[in-house]
Amino acid sequence: MDIQRPDLKKKRHRKQLIGVVGGTALLAVLMLVIFRLEPAAPKADRGSVWIDQVQYGEFLRQVRGPGTLVPKEIRLIAATSEGRVERVLVKAGAQVQTDTVLVELSNPELVRQAEEARWSAEAADADLRSLAAELSRQLLDARSSLAIVQADQEGAQLQMEAEADLVRQGIVSKLQFRQSELRARQLKIRVDLEQQRIEELEASITAQLDAQRARVEQVHRLQQRREQQVADLQVRAGIDGVLQIVNVEPGEQLAPGFNVARVARPDELIAELRVAETQARDVQLGQRVDIDTRNGVVTGSVIRIDPAVLNGTVQVDVELLGQLPPGARPDLSVDGVIELERLENVLYVGRPAYGQSESNVSLFRLDGEGNAVRTPVSLGRASVNLIEVVTGLQAGDRVILSDTSAWDQYDRIRLD
Numbered sequence: 449m450d451i452q453r454p455d456l457k458k459k460r461h462r463k464q465l466i467g468v469v470g471g472t473a474l475l476a477v478l479m480l481v482i483f484r485l486e487p488a489a490p491k492a493d494r495g496s497v498w499i500d501q502v503q504y505g506e507f508l509r510q511v512r513g514p515g516t517l518v519p520k521e522i523r524l525i526a527a528t529s530e531g532r533v534e535r536v537l538v539k540a541g542a543q544v545q546t547d548t549v550l551v552e553l554s555n556p557e558l559v560r561q562a563e564e565a566r567w568s569a570e571a572a573d574a575d576l577r578s579l580a581a582e583l584s585r586q587l588l589d590a591r592s593s594l595a596i597v598q599a600d601q602e603g604a605q606l607q608m609e610a611e612a613d614l615v616r617q618g619i620v621s622k623l624q625f626r627q628s629e630l631r632a633r634q635l636k637i638r639v640d641l642e643q644q645r646i647e648e649l650e651a652s653i654t655a656q657l658d659a660q661r662a663r664v665e666q667v668h669r670l671q672q673r674r675e676q677q678v679a680d681l682q683v684r685a686g687i688d689g690v691l692q693i694v695n696v697e698p699g700e701q702l703a704p705g706f707n708v709a710r711v712a713r714p715d716e717l718i719a720e721l722r723v724a725e726t727q728a729r730d731v732q733l734g735q736r737v738d739i740d741t742r743n744g745v746v747t748g749s750v751i752r753i754d755p756a757v758l759n760g761t762v763q764v765d766v767e768l769l770g771q772l773p774p775g776a777r778p779d780l781s782v783d784g785v786i787e788l789e790r791l792e793n794v795l796y797v798g799r800p801a802y803g804q805s806e807s808n809v810s811l812f813r814l815d816g817e818g819n820a821v822r823t824p825v826s827l828g829r830a831s832v833n834l835i836e837v838v839t840g841l842q843a844g845d846r847v848i849l850s851d852t853s854a855w856d857q858y859d860r861i862r863l864d
Contacts (some may be wrong), residue, residue: 490855492820494863498850499814501688507794510785510832513764517741517780519712520767522569523687527702529677531555540694544685548707551696554682562674569671572664575783579660583653591651594642602637609631633819692778707851719766720749721784722814728762730752736787739767741780744773750786764766785832795837801851805830812848812861813841820848 531553538550608628685691693710696702719739723731737748752765766784803809807827812820825840825847841847855861 461861468778482783490858491862491864492855495552496854497848497863499797499846501654501847502795502797502837502841502843502845502847504795505793507796507829507834509730509788509791509829511723511788512783512832513723513761513768514720515719515782515784517717517776517778517782519689519714519778520718521687521713523689523690523711524707525683525686525706525709525711527553527683527706528557528572528704529553529558530704531558531702531794533680533698533700533702536694536696536698536840538691540691542691543686543689544691546685546687549682550685550691550694551683553683555678558674558677558681562671565667565674569664569667570701572667576657576664577823578659580657583656587646590642590646594639594646597635600858601639603630604628604632604635647708656664663677683708685711686695687711687713692730711822714778716721717767717768717772718751719782719784721764721766721786722751722761723764723786725760725762727755728764729765730788731786732788732828738787739766739784740783740785741773741776741831742782743775745775746770746772748784776853788831791829791836793844795841796834797837797841797847798849799830799833799835800849803827803835805835811841813857814848814851814863818863820861820863823847
């Protein structure tokens with residue numbers, strides 16, 4: 449016969465209840481632990497990222513800008529006279545001298561004007577000679593009249609002096625003496641008037657000759673200008689150098705001032721660099737520059753900074769101080785590195801992919817266990833490939849500088 453044990457049933461029910469509660473609690477704890485666990489760090493190939501080490505010491509600030517070599521001296525050869533292009537004697541690329549004729553122009557009207565100017569100059573010279581001869585004759589006549597009057601005045605003076613003694617002796621009457629005295633005074637006045645007339649005539653002659661000479665000079669200058677215009681129909685280089693461009697073809701009609709050609713001195717070149725406007729603020733005159741011509745590096749010095757900004761860049765002119773490498777020629781593309789300043793005892797590292805000067809970024813710093821931990825870093829002054837570290841890193845730290853935007857949601861990555 450079975451004996452019912454209600455106490456055993458209660459114990460079994462209690463054990464089941466405890467097991468259910470314990471299992472539920474354990475499951476809750478496990479779920480809490482799982483939820484609080486960080487997601488697994490993503491893996492990155494060590495060879496696919498750019499890693500650099502933080503340095504401490506001298507920091508050389510530089511700025512880079514592309515550019516071209518241009519001649520230091522360029523002369524634009526303009527047509528000074530109107531004319532028609534007859535011949536182009538020299539082609540671009542040729543070596544030319546100062547008096548090398550580049551282009552020949554023709555202008556029959558200008559030649560005719562030059563001939564008329566020459567005839568006018570000859571006629572003006574003849575008029576000057578004729579006027580000088582006529583004025584000289586007038587002056588001689590005036591001097592001749594003066595000489596006659598002076599002779600009469602001297603004779604009258606002598607007669608008056610002789611009669612003065614005779615009057616005292618009673619030989620000559622006082623009336624005759626008074627008449628001689630009056631005639632001597634009249635002749636003296638005429639002598640003074642003749643002398644005054646000669647002085648005024650000489651001044652008039654000088655004025656007339658000066659005026660005529662001015663007209664002659666004017667005509668001669670016109671003649672010289674016309675002859676120079678005819679001579680300028682042969683367009684010359686003006687300097688020793690290389691003919692870079694010829695802008696005309698035979699048969700063209702040119703107006704004065706039209707740019708016929710361009711000549712440059714290939715042995716004297718400068719570099720024109722284009723520096724980003726955000727970096728050009730620290731560029732100053734006299735700073736050292738290294739110009740890379742792709743066939744060698746030549747040193748230079750900043751000689752001019754354009755005050756205007758064009759397309760986000762500032763033009764910086766560099767005078768080349770060293771010997772030019774082989775192959776250096778006008779319009780050659782170059783790269784320039786301008787040395788801004790040397791800073792002592794500075795913490796610096798390579799420039800991150802998105803690191804700008806005076807900014808705050810987050811970089812992955814290697815922890816020595818194969819992990820890279822995101823670290824906030826404050827950056828300072830920048831150079832071409834380096835940038836100053838203000839806070840966040842120490843000398844010897846190794847950081848990832850390449851683009852890490854793929855891991856923006858992670859604070860840690862694993863390097864394999």
